Amino acid sequence: MPINFGIIGTNWITHSFVKCAHSTSKWNLTAVYSRKQETAQEFASRYKSKDIALYTSVDGLANDTNLSTVYIASPNILHYEQAKTMLLAGKNVILEKPSCSTVSELDHLFQLAKEKGVILIEAFRHIQEANFKILKSAMASLGPLYGASITFAQYSSRYEQVLAGETPNIFNLEMGGGALPDLGVYCVAAAIDLFGAPKDSIYYPVKIATGADGAGKLILSYDTFSVYLCHSKIYASDAPSEIYGEKGTLLVPTVTDIESVVLCDAKTKNRTELARPKEPAEWNLKDEAEEFARCIEQRDQDAIDRYEQLSRDILRVLEKSRRDNGLLFPGGI
Known part of the structure; x- marks a missing residue:
């Protein structure tokens, strides 16, 4: 059975992921979130299914029992809170790069994923x-x-x-x-x-x-x-x-x-x-869609652990580079 998934972020990269995911026959888009109803409707209209639910509330998407996974490609600063909401709701999360602003945020997300028995993977397509x-x-x-x-x-x-x-x-x-x-x-x-x-x-x-x-x-x-x-x-x-x-x-x-x-x-x-x-x-994005579906379907813990460590190591370099040069995000992080 295809993996029912929803999306946060209605930009070109999201369309690319949906198109490539569908081409693998392992994914099925069932929900779209946008702050504006018309934007969600326009995004969903590009796909043949008539059963795509539209949400203007992140919590509404999180509470959708018809999907198991959420792909997040929103502005960087929103990643942590949106991913946290989805993980707490028991959803697998595919999170576009960069995952979070700080390693401590990312550690918290991985902890939540383990507690909820779901998977968090950062989407480095290349x-x-x-x-x-x-x-x-x-x-x-x-x-x-x-x-x-x-x-x-x-x-x-x-x-x-x-x-x-x-x-x-x-x-x-x-x-x-x-x-x-x-x-x-x-x-x-x-x-x-x-x-x-x-x-x-x-x-x-x-x-x-x-x-x-x-x-x-x-x-x-x-x-x-x-x-x-x-x-x-x-x-x-x-x-x-x-x-x-x-x-x-x-x-x-x-x-x-x-x-x-x-x-x-x-x-x-x-x-x-x-x-x-x-x-x-x-x-x-087809190769990553194939791999992420495999990780979810097979619960390949070795691969999941490897991707988790990779994300931590990458973010550690990004955070240090920013802090060393005063490139701080909101709240001084």
């Missing part, structure tokens, strides 16, 4: 992609690691609003915004999934007029090497991401939606393409 997993497996061929660089820099059209004196949510600390939680989190998640939790981290943000970071450089330190992360929403970069080892280098053009994984042999200079043909970008 580490579920087939070619990312190929990249991770290929690291064994590099021998001792010497370092890595990971870049994700895209110019945001909403930066034009900042230049015009406005404060859009994505660049608003009051809403949990900034380049690090929006794009930098992809780099941090990739690095920690590939190399594990770092011993230390140092963040060098580029602060903009709103007080948030519009870009930044982050250095993760490990026992024998360092990883350099570069992210931005105020400039673009086509720089590839690379992993350096004694026996060779792995090169990918982007850290998400990976189309190519090239292994460059240090001695022979030969280049070998390892990537599989990827599906069109419109299906780039």
Whole structure:
């Protein structure tokens, strides 16, 4: 039987998740929450089912006994309270990145999930992609690691609003915004999934007029090497991401939606393409939808525990980076 699920957040990423989830035949959208009835109705109207319940109350969605799982893709600052409400109601939660503002908030959510016997998973789609997993497996061929660089820099059209004196949510600390939680989190998640939790981290943000970071450089330190992360929403970069080892280098053009994984042999200079043909970008959430359904259906505790630790390690770096540089969210967190 498909997993009946509801959604919080009626933006493009939510539509992408619903479309990809439905394509697996393992999910069935049964409820939509929005603050406005007309917005919920418009979202639901794109899907064939006539049995999609509409809610303008988070508590109403939480009390819907026809669904077991809720996908949350609301503004960052709302994640903790909304996820807490759903977990207390006994719902599994798939929580878009970044999960919470602080590690203590995330710890509380995982504690609630365990107490209620449900699952909480953070939705890092890129580490579920087939070619990312190929990249991770290929690291064994590099021998001792010497370092890595990971870049994700895209110019945001909403930066034009900042230049015009406005404060859009994505660049608003009051809403949990900034380049690090929006794009930098992809780099941090990739690095920690590939190399594990770092011993230390140092963040060098580029602060903009709103007080948030519009870009930044982050250095993760490990026992024998360092990883350099570069992210931005105020400039673009086509720089590839690379992993350096004694026996060779792995090169990918982007850290998400990976189309190519090239292994460059240090001695022979030969280049070998390892990537599989990827599906069109419109299906780039399908792998995570498949994996999350598997975790829920099979109650794969090993995988669930692994994802829990990954989320903690990622958020620990994000929180430290913000606090070290005075990038504080409401309440000084």
